[in-house]
Amino acid sequence: MRETATTPELERLTLGFIPLIDAVLLIVAREQGFFTEQGLEVTLSRENAWSTLRDKVAAGLLDGAHMLAPLPLAMSLGMERAPCDTLAPATLSHNGxxxxxxxxxxxxxxxxxxxxxxxxxxxxxxxxxxxxxxxxxxxxxxxxxxxxxxxxxxxxxxxxxxxxxxxxxxxxxxxxxxxxxxxxxxxxxxxxxxxxxxxxxxxxxxxxxxxxxxWPDHPEKVLGVTRSWARRYPATLAALLRALNNASDWLTATPEHRRQALDWLALPPYLDRSVSHLDSLPSGQAPILQRLFGDDLLRPDVEAMGRIAEALQRHLHAKGRALDIRTLHECHAPVHFDAALHQ
Known part of the structure; x- marks a missing residue:
């Protein structure tokens, strides 16, 4: 097949996740075939510690990952390890x-x-x-x-x-x-x-x-990729973002889809028996009010990172450093998401 500007540069990807409910969009995109529709063969690698996941993304052992919302910025600023410019081109959940x-x-x-x-x-x-x-x-x-x-x-x-x-x-x-x-x-x-x-x-x-x-409606998890990976594989990143957006739309559509998503989460490679006590995908239910899908979920919003940025700033201040606002905006800019969805 002749390669075009929108053909993913990579056919096979490995994305990391931690066994948490808010990895659901990655799991739905794989199990429902949304990655495949975008020309991607994606392996989901279960990681048990955020530090391990962080290091594997930085070393290129993972193409990207389900990440804590503060993690791409902390990686970019060199907090706890050597700096690694990292982007958050999509939000995966709020609250939870x-x-x-x-x-x-x-x-x-x-x-x-x-x-x-x-x-x-x-x-x-x-x-x-x-x-x-x-x-x-x-x-x-x-x-x-x-x-x-x-x-x-x-x-x-x-x-x-x-x-x-x-x-x-x-x-x-x-x-x-x-x-x-x-x-x-x-x-x-x-x-x-x-x-x-x-x-x-x-x-x-x-x-x-x-x-x-x-912290009402705070961003909780994001998709994280290194800046160098995003520059090298822009069409692959765009395909990945479209697949996640399609997964979000699919989850939004019907309660039956959300019940199916919970069944997928319960598979041994994902969350296994840790979700056996749940009757439904717990989205929007008090008191946790977890937001896993819906309008404007995925599009990054740097303003929504305000409380997280304040907390990071306090840590940096104690170390005699200041938060680099330019890095914050670059890390959580919606440019890649908007380009992928032509917004």
Missing amino acids: NTLVLATRLCEQSGAALGDDPAESARALGEWLARHPDAARLRLAMVYPFSCQHFLLREWLALGGLAADRDIDLIALPPPRMVAALREGRIDGFCVGEPWGSLAEHEGVGRLVASGAQL
């Missing part, structure tokens, strides 16, 4: 994070999910103040430069608690959270779905707040 405490800790402190996340934070802070001899709490998040980390710190602050001073924070891969809570190695966590609702379903933890309450 849960803050969970061990069941026994909720029973002792009275921390519970309500309309105001400050109430559960204050309940925990007041209980700790009344029990100064209690063992120091250990809470987990998924990666230092993640919404989960920033949300957990902000929630603790609502209860007058400071991470590092009052609480030990550790990073754990999402699939290890529930087991660590069950075994008593941690006292709570902030993570994307389905792991929070799974902890509650198994009786080892309870939701006490959600990311949607703390």
Whole structure:
């Protein structure tokens, strides 16, 4: 076949993902054939840690990946590793994070999910103040430069608690959270779905707040590719973006499609038994209000990155650095998405 300007330069791609519900667009695009329609043969590589996924993208072992929204910018700025210019040409989800405490800790402190996340934070802070001899709490998040980390710190602050001073924070891969809570190695966590609702379903933890309450409609996951990859394979990137957009349209169309998507998520190569407690794809349901498809989901919006940029700026300021606004805008520019969809 004669190659044209829109023919993908690559026929075969490997994209990384972490086993989370908001990898659904990648899974739908593969299982429903939207990648194939665009001339792409895509392998989805399940990775268990964000740091591993990050390093594989930077090294070219993955063509791109499902990424934490702050991660492409953190990679570009050289936060925690050598700088690697990385772009986020599509948004894959908004919201979706849960803050969970061990069941026994909720029973002792009275921390519970309500309309105001400050109430559960204050309940925990007041209980700790009344029990100064209690063992120091250990809470987990998924990666230092993640919404989960920033949300957990902000929630603790609502209860007058400071991470590092009052609480030990550790990073754990999402699939290890529930087991660590069950075994008593941690006292709570902030993570994307389905792991929070799974902890509650198994009786080892309870939701006490959600990311949607703390940062309403924040970008949570993005597609991440290196800038050099995007420059080398522009038609491939455009095909990838069209396939993801078609997957979003397909999910939007009917409840039956969303039930089928949940069945695909439950396949062993993807999320397997971790979604067996769910009756439907949990999109738009209170209190998590996860947004996985619909109008304007995929198009990057640098303004929506405001809270994330502020959190990164605080970290950089503590290191004597400043956030490069130009890099922020380049990282989350909609130029590649608009070109792919001719907007």
